[in-house]
Amino acid sequence: MKTRDLTELAARNLREALLRNSLTTLGIAVGVASLVAMLSLGVGLQELANKKLSKSGLFDAVFVSSRANQRGFGRPAQSETATREPAKILDDEARQKIAALPNVVEVYPEIRFPTEIQFEGKPFSTTVAGIPPSAKTEGAFDGMKGNFFSSPDADEAILQIEFAKDLSNQPDSLIGKNLVLRYAERQALPAEPSPKKSDPDKPSANSTDEVTGQSPGFSILPREKTFHIIGIVETEPATSVGSFGRGRLLIPMQVAEILRVAQANDLRGLLRRSSSKQTYESLTVRVKSPSQVKSVEDAIQQMGYGTFSLLDATKSLRLVFAVFDLFLGIFGSLALAVASLGIVNTLVMAILERRREIGILKALGAADRDIRRLFFAEAGVMGLLGGIFGVTLGWLIGTALTFGTNVYLHKRDLPPIDLSSVPWWMVASAIAFSIVVSLAAGIYPASRAAKLNPVEALRYE
Amino acid sequence: MTESANEVAIRTDRVSRSYQMGDALVHAVDDVTVAIRPKEFVALLGSSGSGKSTLLNLMAGLDRPTSGAIFAHGRNLAEMSSADLAQHRNHTVGMVFQAFNLLPRMTLEENVELPLRLAEVDRDERPSRVREAVERVRLSARLTHRPSELSGGEQQRAALARALVNRPTILLADEPTGNLDSVTGDAILHLLQEINESLGMTIVMVTHDRDRAARYAHRIVTMGDGKLLSDGNKI
């Protein structure tokens, strides 16, 4: 029999026992739906975690220190020779070299200092942090009020919410207002050694970029700078290791660097080095994507610097999700297996009912193969319909769960999330899986129908 | 008994079909040798349980003999694969039953089309073949009726059209008038006679009715207890 005739007959038979076949198809659909719902939750949660983690700025960053290397988290210690080597200096030259490496987006130092600000005539003490332009794409700024810095060197500030609350009862009203930052500027001393008055707690550090050479030191000058408040954010994003969320007043990195504030680590650096160049205790390297972290890290280690990244942490996280998916998949498959028993049952029942029809078809010249294919086609069609219906149902369940979760999150003022995700590969493979399982379930009934003795089937009244 | 394929449409050679019933062996057909010539109209007579239907089913290729051979146009059905037997049922023979055996949910037209589907006849060709067969049994007005909307005689004519649609050379009818009143039954028998004469189709018909058999058939073969009792006109 030709496939088209076969499909017509199969469709006809399915329509004739509509209720029973619909219930069987529904059974398959429920199996597929639970499979899809569970997998979509698994995939959705994984995507969510990946997105949040990669946006956290932790997983696409390499932290570089001047020490040749030290133990990283779970990373084998560098060879003996490496540790013996004298510490390599992290200077501007090194910074530019690292910035020139492939896949590096940005290299910046950690700039963070305590300071005092003046707002509406009142003084407040706080911590200023320099924020690199790449932070714009990070998760911490997703739910922010107001805007990100209009340009990398704008005199603009973003307030951390707690600090904003300190400044005003209505934090939102702060956006658009100005505040005055008071800071200490390192000023290279002119040839004459005048400013011995400098604070003994913040004494000389290395000299600046502009003034090269033999400057014996610098003075600390009090300065003021006005910033325009353009946004309020929940937490400071991680710009460097061990610095999460401490900055309360965020300003563009470039501006912060120009402020040339005397930072504690610069002081330490000075004690070790006689070099007069700008040096850094550590640098943060932002890489295009977490997958390129490893190669960038290797390249920087080649240059003789110590590196650290959280790459290994993501690996184990992925493993956890793979196991999670596996378990969800197993439960979904069990549901589908139960559904496939429904197909076996329906088709075996159909054989009993259609004994005579099978006998007639055989008397008219149907081969065993035709009968087998007819029953197979019926199982396949139920599998296809059940698959399509099931994927839709599973998607709806996932969407409903996402909706419910987001209602819950909304009540708690949290940003919405995509809890479930049904990618195309899942749609296609769920339907294919449903058809395959249905066909497998059809093997026994189909071969039983094919073997039916036509003489007995026709005698049967 | 060395007739060529041309002289014989279907022939059984010492064919037996027995069933194991517990300890006993039931010989439904017991060592039957009979030959049917092309274009012959043969009536198969015998009491109930004498093995008529079993012999007819063996000739149709619906059943396999326990021993012996059945030749249809020179080919031994006993040695055919089941796929070849299906081909034989589809192309070489047409069957008509006492119970009509139409598929209840299909229209007359669809019922008659079934053998064409199974024979993989072109879809374009099917409507004209169906119409031709239905016209032959004079049921053109009932094409879209379902079996339940047809009278007994009409149902049997539909079954006859279905048996003819693939243009087989042999028609095997198992008590085609068994469920019909005598007038309707006579109409069916007339139709069979007409088909036999105009199409030259070989017909083997099982019946209980000796008078009718004598009136319509060329030859009467009688069975009793699985054996051949008499063959009215031996070759």
Ligand SMILES: Nc1ncnc2c1ncn2[C@@H]1O[C@H](COP(=O)(O)OP(=O)(O)OP(=O)(O)O)[C@@H](O)[C@H]1O
């Ligand atoms: N599947 C079977 N198992 C056991 N015995 C069978 C089977 N089929 C037929 N028989 C036996 O074979 C014998 C012949 O049966 P068959 O149906 O050929 O008779 P028949 O001549 O057609 O009778 P009727 O005129 O009543 O239709 C009967 O005794 C029957 O009981």
Ligand SMILES: [Mg+2]
């Ligand atoms: Mg009988």
